[in-house]
Amino acid sequence: MIPSKKQISRFRRGRVSAQKERRKQLRIRNNLERILLRRLTSLFGKFVNTKAYLYREFGIYDEVIAARELQEELAPTLLQHYRRIFRNIYQENNRTNTLEEVKEDALVFGRNVDLEPLIEEYFRARGLILSGITAGIANRVQKIIRDGRAEGLTLVQIAQNIEKNVRPITRIRAATIARTETHNAAGHAHHKYYKQVQADYGSVLKKKWVATNDTRTRTAHAAMNREKPIPMDEPFIVGGVSMMHTGDPDGGAKNNVNCRCVIIYVDELDVVEN
Numbered sequence: 053m054i055p056s057k058k059q060i061s062r063f064r065r066g067r068v069s070a071q072k073e074r075r076k077q078l079r080i081r082n083n084l085e086r087i088l089l090r091r092l093t094s095l096f097g098k099f100v101n102t103k104a105y106l107y108r109e110f111g112i113y114d115e116v117i118a119a120r121e122l123q124e125e126l127a128p129t130l131l132q133h134y135r136r137i138f139r140n141i142y143q144e145n146n147r148t149n150t151l152e153e154v155k156e157d158a159l160v161f162g163r164n165v166d167l168e169p170l171i172e173e174y175f176r177a178r179g180l181i182l183s184g185i186t187a188g189i190a191n192r193v194q195k196i197i198r199d200g201r202a203e204g205l206t207l208v209q210i211a212q213n214i215e216k217n218v219r220p221i222t223r224i225r226a227a228t229i230a231r232t233e234t235h236n237a238a239g240h241a242h243h244k245y246y247k248q249v250q251a252d253y254g255s256v257l258k259k260k261w262v263a264t265n266d267t268r269t270r271t272a273h274a275a276m277n278r279e280k281p282i283p284m285d286e287p288f289i290v291g292g293v294s295m296m297h298t299g300d301p302d303g304g305a306k307n308n309v310n311c312r313c314v315i316i317y318v319d320e321l322d323v324v325e326n
Contacts, residue, residue: 064319064321064322065149065318065319065322066322066323067322067323067325068316068318068322068323068324068325069325070260070262070277070316070324070325070326071262071326073262073314073316074262074264074314074316077238077242077314078264078312078314080140080141080144080238081234081235081238084133084136084137084140084234084238085230085231085234085235086230087133087136088129088130088133088229088230088233088234089226089227089230091129091133092126092129092225092226092229092230093222093223093226095125095126095129096189096219096222096223096225096226097219097222098125099118099121099122099125099189099222100193100214100215100218100219100222101215103118103193103214104211104212104214104215105211107197107207107210107211107214108207108208108210108211109207111207113193113194113197115190115191115193115194116190118190118193118194119183119186119187119189119190119191120186122186122189122190123182123183123186126182126185126186127182130175130178130182130233131171131175133233133234133237134171134174134175134233134237135167135171137234137237137238137241138167138170138171138174138237138241139167141238141241141242141245142165142167142241142245145242145245145246149249165248170241170244174237174240177301178233185225185229188225189218189221189222189225192217192218192221193214193218196210196213196214196217196218197210197214200213228309228310231310231312232308232309232310232311235298235299235311235312236298236299236308236311237299238299239297239298239299239300239314239315240297240299240300242297242314242315242317243296243297243315246259246284246317247284249317250284255319256284256319256320257283257284257317257318257319257320258281258282258283258284258317258318258319258320258322259281259282259283259284259288259297259315259316259317259318260279260280260281260282260315260316260318260324261273261276261277261279261288261290261298261313261315262276262277262313262314262315262316263276263277263312263313264312264313265277268312269312269313270291270307270311271291272290272291272292272307273290273291273307273311273313276288276290276313277326281316281318281324284317290303290307291306291307293307295307297315298311298313298314298315299311
């Protein structure tokens with residue numbers, strides 16, 4: 053558990069550069085994203101190779117079983133990744149944050165927090181989305197087999213089509229999943245961290261949405277750069293949708309898939325510079 057309240061006047065960051073903070077957060081997230089991308093590319097490649105081989109040699113493929121087997125491989129991979137994200141986010145925040153008028157024996161934010169329940173809760177909430185990913189890939193293989201049979205192709209030809217058509221799709225899916233799951237989990241972890249700071253240390257925090265300024269950024273997200281920080285417990289209104297933080301499931305796929313935005317959390321007396 054987090055330490056009991058200490059005699060702290062307030063959590064302060066002073067003057068915060070929005071773009072400098074964005075770059076720092078994205079640097080951490082991009083490194084984590086690359087780790088997951090390598091693992092997903094390998095996992096999906098193994099799946100395609102195995103299913104193509106079994107069909108070529110034995111004419112065997114069961115869509116339901118294939119989806120379940122892929123889920124059993126994907127789930128622990130993502131759970132391990134979420135653990136890495138939460139630990140990185142909490143450790144980085146602990147290193148960079150400071151307190152004013154802290155007693156000498158006060159512990160650093162979050163050092164004694166048991167992250168595992170937070171990670172497990174987040175992982176369970178992602179279950180439906182993850183099952184949809186594996187079902188979609190398994191269904192794609194089934195469609196190629198069905199079309200191949202209708203065209204009178206041999207087992208070898210159908211297996212070749214599985215390798216030729218599914219592998220590129222899984223590479224694209226791996227990249228999208230790596231970015232989306234990394235950034236969504238990081239946004240959730242940041243929000244949990246600062247909610248704890250506010251609750252346990254009596255700080256009055258605000259938050260600001262910061263988007264990347266380039267042509268790939270959604271118009272609604274770019275517009276958020278012009279908005280001032282809002283109270284921690286209020287939602288952002290992003291393109292007419294309420295979101296507590298980047299990666300908030302309430303934002304839906306239109307706001308979360310491939311999103312690169314970050315949230316800056318500050319004390320009410322801090323100054324955020326664009």
